[in-house]
Amino acid sequence: MGYRVAVVGATGNVGREMLAVLAEREFPCDEVAAVASARSTGTEVEFGDTGKMLKCRNIEHFDWAGWDIALFSAGSGPAKEYAPKAAAAGCVVIDNSSFYRMDPDVPLIVPEVNPDAIEEYAKKNIIANPNCSTAQMVVALKPLHDAAGIKRVVVSTYQSTSGAGKAGMDELFAQSRAIFVGDQVESHKFTKQIAFNVIPHIDSFLDDGSTKEEWKMVVETKKILDPKIKVTATCVRVPVFVGHSESINIEFERELSAEAAMDILREAPGVMLIDKREDGGYVTPVECVGDGATFVSRVREDPTVENGLNIWCVSDNLRKGAALNAVQIAELLGRRCLKKG
Template sequence: MNIAIVGVSGAVGQEFLRILDQRNFPIDNLVLFGSSRSAGSKYTFRNKEYEVKLLQHNDDFKDIDIAFVSAGGGTSLEYAETITKHGAVMIDNSSAFRMDKDVPLVVPECNAKDALTRPKRIIANPNCTTIMMVVALQPIEELSHIKRIKVSSYQSASGAGAAAMAELQQQYSDLVNNKPLTIEKFPHQLAYNVIPQVDVFTENGYTKEEMKMFYETQKIMHSDVKCSATCVRVSSLRSHSESVWIETEKPLTVEEVRAAIEKAPGCTLKDDVFNGVYPMPLETAGEDNVFIGRIRKDISDENGLTLWLSSDQIRKGAALNAVQIAEYLIANNGL
């Protein structure tokens, strides 16, 4: 299997290398691509050193089977034809193609088969907050159709990339040492703060991040479900969390929901509130699954349920989901 990683120097690109190795992904040849800033850099993978090539409009992807792309929407749009023209499958981590009707938007626990139909040879990786939410909601959807979702996200610095994580750490250090703060990756100081804005605002008062959760959830779950989100940046370093309220067509008990989640792929039930057991980002960082707890009836709606979840945004929210898509394609002769 010939594999390419585009954007290897970023936080998600680096996670691709770790996950491909950890999961013993079948690789005969690996080619790394980056911008002019990272071209020439070297990374070690499975005891072999690889030099990052400059991403260009040429035939470098001629023998590539799968290209994992995490270099931003502009790069994905510009280079999609170059990457796919010789037959490579492009699994794209940006938002560029997510709502394209000819591009499947895939979370393997929910709609893996969608990845087999891809007219443009592109598969889109959903937004991180959407991925972890739909993994948790899929087993509930199988019990009773979910009509409505209300969600508040608690998104760590990792969602804004490696430089943003470094900025948060530097802010804490500068505050302790009474130094001027650097504020570049977030709209305001993030250290000791929460910011009720992730991405830019749209005309309806929701941010682009919040609207992604509305549209992407419908596409992934093949559903008319309506999702209203408030996305908030918090000062944890890694792993996102979400507080989720849902309304189902028929009432469900907490016990049957817990049982469904406990058996569901990609889910880990962590729900013993009276002993202080529930998911927290400090513990879910570096883990693969979506951790779910605080499952309870919504006391304002007889058909409602409330839950809390946490998951590693860089792993399941990005790189791991893409690798799982590739694994599904290989296992089902989908290349």
């Protein structure tokens, strides 16, 4: 017997990817519902490569009774309004927005990192999916933290336009085309030109000069991995369609050589180590698209600090950073808690 699963925000980039991942991983579904806003009601979306088309249902009138799991990817507004309604009806919500991530009664889960936290889902019947840039980083950090104890992390991100949704990808395409044909470049989604440029600004600014995206990486890493770890982040939007990259500097409590770190990462769940130390012997966003792994390259010791390493980390932000992680949470929930399928 399988589950009845609703995908909320089914017409968006992540929602479509959630449907694709559910089908690809053969998640035990007896029924799948595509749920979206009123303006998308009746729009057809494909259930992965199954050939099956789903008509979107209006979230405003959706009856949550009898549904087991809802994968939400519709933003903080719908999550705030509809997730509690779904949860109250007995449907476990796995939410991709930032709204519930720092709620002390809502577990923030990356299955390879903190699977035991899933037991806390019953407090509100809601589970939070972390920020895409945080998710890939903690997958890479977890095995290293277990081995040598991480004290401090300095991370600079190179985040693709898909992290800003379809509008971000469309703006990169439109601006690139405009530059090539000599048309005027217009910026609507981003604060500055994104084509052939980089923007050190993701999300809103906070009083201390950091952005909310940078704050998310700090507090989410502490909640998921270890509250004692010090984290500082600089988050940058780059002219890439899909795939986030991160340059991560790590200080450890105990000595950990680059060679030992690579041995650990080769065996770590969710990690793919590709570090040939030659031309092209590393992973870039182009190679990670469509893959669920968190790729690690350029592992090397940092001689400027005691017990320091540098690593390069790349992942498909629509997959591990969002859709895949949500489905992995659903799989973990089924194995440990619901035990229905």
